[in-house]
Amino acid sequence: MTRPLPFDVAPWSIGLSGLSLSALAHRESVFALGNGHLGWRGNLDEGEPHSSPGSYLNGFFERHPMPYAEGGYGYPDSGESVVNIPDGKILRLLVDDEPFDVRRGRLTRHEQHLDFRAGTLHREVTWTSPTGRTIEMTSTRLVSLTHRAVAAVRYEVRAVDGPVTVTVQSELVANEPLTEVHHDPRVKEALTDPLESLGHFLLGTAATLVHVTRGSGLGVAVAMDHAIHSTGSHAPTVTTETSPHLARTTVRAQLDPGERIEIVKFVGHEWSASPSTAALRDRAEAAVVEASEAGWEGLAAGQRERLDEYWACNDVVVEGEPRLQQAVRFALFHVFQAAARAELRSVPGKGLTGTGYQGHTFWDSEMFVLPLLTDTAPESAEQALRWRHATLDHARERATQLGLRGAVFPWRTISGRESSGYWPASMIAFHLNADIAAAVMRYLRVTGDEVFEREAGVEILVETARMWVSLGRWDDAGRFHIDGVTGPDEYSAMVNDNVYTNLLARANLEGAAAAARRHRDVAEALNVTDEEIGSWTVTAAAIAIPFDEERGVHPQSAGFTERERWSFEATTPEQYPLQEHFPYFDLYRKQVVKQADLVLALYVAHEAFTAEEKARAFAYYEPLTVRDSSLSAGIQAVVAAETGHLELAADYLAEAATLDLDDLQGDTADGLHIASLASLWTAITAGFGGMRHGSEGLRFAPRLPPQLTRLAFGIRVAGGTLHLDIRPDSTQYRLSAGPAFAVQHFDEQLVLQPGVPTTAPTPPAIAPGPRPTQPPGRRPRAFDAAFAD
C-alpha cells in the first residue's frame, strides 16, 4: 500500500502539509464540517478537483424507486437518498484570468487543518500560476454551532510578486454532477439533478436560490451575501447574478505585491417539507443577515465559545500516545458535529459527511452514538429521540403491515419510512426497536427528564413493548420465544431467541411497564390497561435466554453453538469482508460472527451475565468474530478490558481510533463512521474506565493498559459534570457541581461532594485466562503498530 501523506500529529487539530490527490476523497470526509443540521464536506474552495461535492441538510432527501428482481410482501417500493443542496462552499479564484487549480501551475504550499477548538477548517496555499504570478490564499470555513442555518468562509488572497488582477467567483451551485454510481437507471434518474428551481433572487449583493426535489417534494433555499475588504489602492468591483441553478458574486481586484483582498461569505440554509418559496427564501436570507451582523469575528468567537464549553466538560485526555490523543478528540469532535444542532432529526450513520449508506440512519444511532451523547451532550440525545418519536406513525403503519401490534421502526431511513431492500438483514432486525427503547431508558436514567418522558418516552416504550408481545410466542413450558429475527451480527439471519434481542426486549418490556406505572395518565391516553402492563411484566419474566450447558456459554441465538464452524483456516485475507466473497446462506448457517452480538449483549445487558459467563463467552466468540463491521472493535475493547485482557483491549481501541483516519475499511471516502467514532469513547469510558450504568447506579472499574499513563474524561451527572482522572494505580473522581453523588469504584462506594476530589486506588488485577485468539489474519494490529509512523 502506498500510503498517502500522513496527517500531522497535534493534540487539538488534524491537518496535512501538502496534497495527495489520490487521497482527496478520504480527506474530504476527514475535513468535513457540520453542526447536525448542515454539513459541508472538506472540498477544496475552488470546487475542483473533488471526489464528491457535499452540502447536506439533515432530513433533506430525494425519493427513488427500489428495484427487485423478485419482489415480496412488505418490500418498500421506494427508497430515500440524501442529495446535495445547492453548494455554498465554492469560491473560485482567477489570477490574471488564470484559474487557480492545484493541478496546474506550481503549488509551493498547501496546508489544511481542522481545528477541534476553533471548529474551523483552515487552509493556506501558495501558488504560482502557469504564467508565473504567485499569490498566497488562505481560507477558513465554519459551519456554525450557534446559528444552525449558517456557514461562512473567510477567504483571503494576497499578491506576492507583482501587480495582479484577482477575480473571485463566489457561488451557489445546484445539481452538481454526482460521482456516485447508481446501477439502476430509475435510481440514477431520480438522483441526478434532483433539484427543480422554484426561483432565484437578487437583493442588493445578496443572492438566493430556491428549489424543490422532484420526488420527495422538499423545498430548500440557500442564500449568500459577502463582506469584502481590500487593502489595494483600487476598490474592487463586485457584481452578482443569479439563474435557476447558479448564483454568482464576482469580485475583481487589482493587487500590488503585499496587497490583499478579504472576502467573507455568509451562507444561509433552510428546508421544509411544505415548501412556500417566499417563506423559504425569507428564512434563508434572515440567516444570512444574522450572520452578516455577527460578522466573521462574531461567528468565529461563538464557535470557539460553544466548543470551549463542550471540551470543558467532555474532553478526554490520553497520555502515552499522542496519536491516540488526537484520534480521540477527532472522534469526539465529529460525533459532536453530527448531532449538535440536529434538533428533531436523526444522527445518520455517516453524519453529514458523505453519501455513504444513502444518508440513512440505523440502529447504531441509538446503540453507539446516543450513549456518548447522553453522557456528554444530553440535549442532543433528547433531540435524536424526539425525532424517533416523531416518526411513530410510520412505525405503527409498518407494524400493521407486518401483522404486528405497536411500532416497528425502520432499519434504514431518513424520513422514518423503511428504506431497506434486503429483508433478512432489515425487516426482521427487530432489536432496533429495543435499542431505541434502551436509548430512551438510558436518557431518562441520566437526565431524569420527566417532560421528555411524558411527551415521548412513555409512548416509545409502550409501542415497542406491544410489538414484542405480538412478535413472540409462548411454548408449552411457559417460556416466551422470539423466533425468526436477525440480531446485530449480520452474518446470521432469521434465528430464534437471539440472546441480545431477547435481553433487550426484556428490558424494553420491563421499562414500558415501569414507565406506564409511573405515568398512569399518559399510559391511559395510549389505551394501556393494567392488564396490558401485567402482560409486559409476565412476558419479560418468561423470555427465553438460551444457554449452552455443555459448553458453558450463551449461544448467540438458539442452536448457534451447534452450527458448523466457519472454515477460517481455508479463508484467505483477500476473502474479507466475507459477505463479498461468500453467499449469505453459507455465512448464515455457520459459526462466524461479523460483529459483536452476544459480546455486545455482555456489555449493554451486563447484569444478565456473571463474570465467569462473560469471560467464557468472550473467549468463545473471539475466535469466531471477523470484524467485517466498523461496529465491532470498540465493543470488543470494552469486553476485553472487563475480562482482564487489557492489551487486547488496547489493540481494539487502536483499531477503532484509526478506522477512519487510516481508512481501514477503504470506504471513509463515503463519509465518516460516526458510530465507530463514538465507540472509541465507549472503549475508553466503559472499557478502561469500566463505566456501567446499572440498577445500583454508576459503577467504574478503571484500569489502564500498559501503553497509557493517564486517561481522563468527564460525563454529565445530575447537576454537574463528573470528571475521572485515571492513573495506573489510582483514579481521582471530581464532581463539578450539584448534590452529592455516589459511585461505585470497583466494589467500593464513594460518595462524591462537589468540588472535592476523591482518589481511590486501583485494586490488584485478577489474572485473566489466556489471551483470546481471533480468526487467522483477523487479529487486530497491535496498539504500537497501529500508531507507528
Next chain:
Amino acid sequence: MTRPLPFDVAPWSIGLSGLSLSALAHRESVFALGNGHLGWRGNLDEGEPHSSPGSYLNGFFERHPMPYAEGGYGYPDSGESVVNIPDGKILRLLVDDEPFDVRRGRLTRHEQHLDFRAGTLHREVTWTSPTGRTIEMTSTRLVSLTHRAVAAVRYEVRAVDGPVTVTVQSELVANEPLTEVHHDPRVKEALTDPLESLGHFLLGTAATLVHVTRGSGLGVAVAMDHAIHSTGSHAPTVTTETSPHLARTTVRAQLDPGERIEIVKFVGHEWSASPSTAALRDRAEAAVVEASEAGWEGLAAGQRERLDEYWACNDVVVEGEPRLQQAVRFALFHVFQAAARAELRSVPGKGLTGTGYQGHTFWDSEMFVLPLLTDTAPESAEQALRWRHATLDHARERATQLGLRGAVFPWRTISGRESSGYWPASMIAFHLNADIAAAVMRYLRVTGDEVFEREAGVEILVETARMWVSLGRWDDAGRFHIDGVTGPDEYSAMVNDNVYTNLLARANLEGAAAAARRHRDVAEALNVTDEEIGSWTVTAAAIAIPFDEERGVHPQSAGFTERERWSFEATTPEQYPLQEHFPYFDLYRKQVVKQADLVLALYVAHEAFTAEEKARAFAYYEPLTVRDSSLSAGIQAVVAAETGHLELAADYLAEAATLDLDDLQGDTADGLHIASLASLWTAITAGFGGMRHGSEGLRFAPRLPPQLTRLAFGIRVAGGTLHLDIRPDSTQYRLSAGPAFAVQHFDEQLVLQPGVPTTAPTPPAIAPGPRPTQPPGRRPRAFDAAFAD
C-alpha cells in the same frame, strides 16, 4: 364469479361454441399447440384481439439485467426470458376490404376445438361483415410432431351470400408488442423489440425473415410458403413482399356464393446460438419445402399417426365422470406436446404455452413431468435429462461460485445459467440437484438405457453427489447434516435437515456410488477414486433424518414441529395466497406449508417410511398445508389414496384436473401448469393405481374412489407396455409384448406373460383413520362439485 362460456364435454377434444372475449387469455393457453421445440399459443388466426401473441422456440430467449435494491454475493446479474420469435400463425382476412374481426360485424358461429387425436386446433366461423356480406371460414392448425421445425395452417373461406372479394394476408410478424408488464425499465427495454433483423428474403412465393436477439445473440429464421386452391371461376392473385420485420403473402380471390378458397400455410423455424444468416435461412426454408412436399394431408396424417401411437400405449381411461376423462386426456396431450420433440432442451414450467415464469424450467420438470414421460414416452425423458447434462459446465461453475464441489444446477433457467432473483427460495433449494439425480435413476430403472448412463447419467450422479458431500457437515456423533437449505415447501426457507432433501440426497449418493461401480471407466474419467465412492456410501448411511419422537412424525425439517403454528383461524380467504399478504419471515418461522414437502417425500421416498408413519405424517401435515402452489394437490391425492382416504384423494384429483381448465389460480393466461397437469397422471397411477417403483420392482395397489367405476392406463416396461384395467373389485394386468414381467399386486406377486391378461382381486380395505382436515377455507372442492356444470 361470472363464469365464461364452459368448455364442451367430449372424450377426445376440448372445445368451445361461442367466444368469451373476457376469457381470451385463458383460452389462448388452453388451445396452445406445440411439439416441445415449437409452441404456438391458441391465438385467433387474424392476430387480434389477443391477450398475448405467442410463438416460442424452446431454448430461445433474451438476456436482461437483474435489478436488486441491495445486491449480494452470487446474485445473478442478468436473467433470461422467453421472447417471441416471428409469428407465423397470422392470416388476416378482408371481405370486400372489410377486415374480419370477431368484435365487428355479426358473428353467428364461432367454434374452436383442440383435438387430442388429430393434434390440431380447429376453428369454424360464420361471419357477416358490417356491410352485410356473409362468409364461412374454417382454419385448422397444427404444430408438427413429425417435422419438429414445422407448423401449418389450413385456412378456408367460403362465400355464402353473394359475390365477394376475399383478401387473405398471411404473415410473419417480428417484435409483436408485448402485453406483459415489466416494472423495471432495463428489463422492459431488453424485452421490447428484442429481435434485430439479419435479413429478409423472397424466393418465388416463399418468404423468410432472419433475426438475432440483441442481448443473448441467438439467431432465428422463420420461413413460409403457401399452397393455394380456389374453386372460384377466377384464379386468385398472389403477391409476396418482405421487409425486416414483416413478410406478407396477399391472396385475393373473387368468390361467388358457395365458392371457396383454401390456403395451406407452411411455416418453418430454426434457431441457433451461433447464427449464420445463410445457414439459418437455409434450414428454415428446407423445413418449409419438406412440409410443402408432405402437403397438408401428409402433415395431418403424420400427426394423427404419431398420436395414435402415443394413445395406444398411454391413454388413461376414466369411467364415472366424463369431465374427468376429458381433463385427463387434456393433461396428457399437453404434457406430451411440451416434451415430444424438445430434443436436448428442457420442459419449462409452462411448456411453450405462455411467458409465465419467463419461460423458465424448474425442479418440477424432473419431479413432476419426467416421471410421467419416463413411464410413457421415455425417449422424451431422455432428451430432457441430456439437456441437463449439457448444462453441467454452468452447474459446475455455479458450484465453484458458491464454494461447493461438483455441480449446482440452476433453480430457474432457460440456458442452464441461474436466473433467480431471490436466493432464499432458489440458490439454496439444493434438492433440485437430487431431483435431477432421481430422474436419472428413475429413467435408468425403467429403460436400462446403458448408452445414456455412460454418456450422461454417471456424470450427473457423480457431480451432484460431490456437491452433497461438500454441502453437508458431520456432527460429533457421526451423523451427516445438511444445513441452511430450502426444501420444496416455499413457506419455509433456510432450514436444517429438510427430510425430503436429505432422503433424496441419500439416494443421490447411493445412486452415484452404484453407477460409478457399474462403470468404473466412466467414473475414472471423472477422476472418481474408490475412496471417493466410499465417501458417498459412508455419507449416505450417515445422513440425518430427523424424527419427532414426541409427536411420532417426521418434521419437515429439524425443529419444524416445534415451531409456532400459523394462525389459520385468523386468516381470511382473501389473504391467500399467503405470500402476497404476509411477510416471508412470518411464514418461514411458523408451521404452515405451501405445498407437499414432507408429504412429497412420503411418496417419492416411500420406502423410508412405515405405513403407520405415512398415515400419521399425512394426518399431521394436512391441517398445515394451504396449497398455494399448483404442485401440491396431485401429490396429496397420492398420499391420501395410500393412507386410505380415497374420497379426499378424489377431491385432490379433481383439483389437479381442473386447475388449468377452471383457471383455479387465475394465472393460466400466462401458460398452462405443465407439472400440475402431469401430477394428474401421478394422482391416477400412483394414487388410485398405487404404483410404486421400489427396490423390489414395480408394485401396484389399485383401489378406486367411489365416484369412479373404472380406471385404465398403460406404462412402458422392458420390451412393451403394461396395461392396467382397474375395476372396483379387481384389476386386470396385461403385458403387450416382451419377456415375462413380475409385478406386485398389493402383497401378491404376479408374473405376467405377454398377451395373457391376469386379473387379481382387490383386497378388502383397512379402515383408515378419520379424514384429515385442511386449514379453514382450504379444503379442496368435493369431486362432484368440481365437475358439476
